[in-house]
Amino acid sequence: MDDLKMRVVSRRALTEHICEFTLRPVEDVTLPTFEPGAHVTIETPSGAMRRYSLINDGAAPTEYRIAIKREAESRGGSASMHDDAPDGTVLRVEAPENSFPLEEAKEYLLIAGGIGVTPIYAMAQHLKREDKPFNVVYCTRTRADTAFIDDMEAAFGDKLLVHHDDGDPDQAYDFWDHFEEPRDMRVYCCGPQPLIDEIKAVSGHWPEGRVNFEDFKPVDVVREDDTAFEVTLKKTGTTVTVPEDRSILEALRDAGVTTTSSCESGTCGTCKTRLISGDPDHRDMVLRDDEQEDHIMICVSRAKEGGLVLDL
Known part of the structure; x- marks a missing residue:
């Protein structure tokens, strides 16, 4: 199913830092069903893609409900939702996925x-x-x-x-x-x-x-000892500086470069990019050993030393 356009129809403060969002489709469509433990990936107002668990009954949903904590060191996702997604905001939402399914058991x-x-x-x-x-x-x-x-x-x-x-x-x-x-x-x-x-x-x-x-934080995208480096885009010749506190994907987005992404946590493979040269610091959970020589997941991985040249 194509991505959904969904509108924030209500917000509820659950704690000082956690807000519940209720989303309903903009158009008259039947929402995909989902099982307990499922999540949706949302393009936040900042452009960052973030995964949030669904709270409501997924048997025949007319809306999706999620709860988001404003993280103290948010790099665009949770802060963007809290600050820039009031009632009426339209968001792009991917169909539900479930990597944490509830299996049959006695108790x-x-x-x-x-x-x-x-x-x-x-x-x-x-x-x-x-x-x-x-x-x-x-x-x-x-x-x-x-x-x-x-x-x-x-x-x-x-x-x-x-x-x-x-x-x-x-x-x-x-x-x-x-x-x-x-x-x-x-x-x-x-x-x-x-x-x-x-x-x-x-x-x-x-x-x-x-x-x-x-584990809702499977990868440390930014670490304390990270340093800035440069990424050169082969197809355009553009060079973008990746700051120590931003991912390659975020730096490209900040520079106005259009990229494809979904989870932005190194687990889905959507942002897989051909690596032409450089010494990568692979932090994803997707690439096989034989792929790491000439590919990189730009949502989480970085350069060990020097810069990188990407097939973008």
């Missing part, structure tokens, strides 16, 4: 950390509709930082356990009781890396496939 444990609650909330709502046994553990800093807290407490009652650590690692939730003995259930976890690392550590003795993760 479920759903674990969320921070804004990672979005796919977990969708899964919990689905399991409640299906009358399946489940429990949710939702970890945040404080109640004020906890998106959907009132909705989830009302919907899930004693199936929901909410834990606040006040930003103190010593007050982190102890998951060991949930994982000490492997059980015939599936676990789904989405949240920041420390939470994912903790669940992987305490579930290492569980059978493969029982514990599932979605």
Whole structure:
């Protein structure tokens, strides 16, 4: 299906930094259905492509609902949505995809950390509709930082356990009781890396496939020790400087160069570009070893030393 033109029809502040967006199609079209755990890729007002988990029921949707946290070091995605997408804004939205599917099981444990609650909330709502046994553990800093807290407490009652650590690692939730003995259930976890690392550590003795993760920040696009470098576009002879805090794709976009992209996180392969020369620093999760010599994913990868020449 072609990309959709969708309009922001409402916004709801969930916390100081998290906003829920409801999107409906501009034209009279039937929206693609989706399963719990699915996401959509949205072209934000800044031009950046970003993936956001869908919250609502996907069986026969008339709208898509997402929740976006304004990241402190946003490079154009979340800040753009918060600042430049008021009611009435029309956005380009790709059809839903699902890399975090909810599989059949006897029972479920759903674990969320921070804004990672979005796919977990969708899964919990689905399991409640299906009358399946489940429990949710939702970890945040404080109640004020906890998106959907009132909705989830009302919907899930004693199936929901909410834990606040006040930003103190010593007050982190102890998951060991949930994982000490492997059980015939599936676990789904989405949240920041420390939470994912903790669940992987305490579930290492569980059978493969029982514990599932979605890391919503799979690649560090910009790192502290990154430096600026130049990219030359072979077809036009144009040279663009890539600053230390921007990706190649973002620098090209800033310079007015049209490129094709989707995930902008090194996982989908849409921005695959032929590399003519240079010493690349590959950071993607897509290229095979035999492709790395003459291709690069410009959404995340950089130059190790010197510049790069691209077939653009």
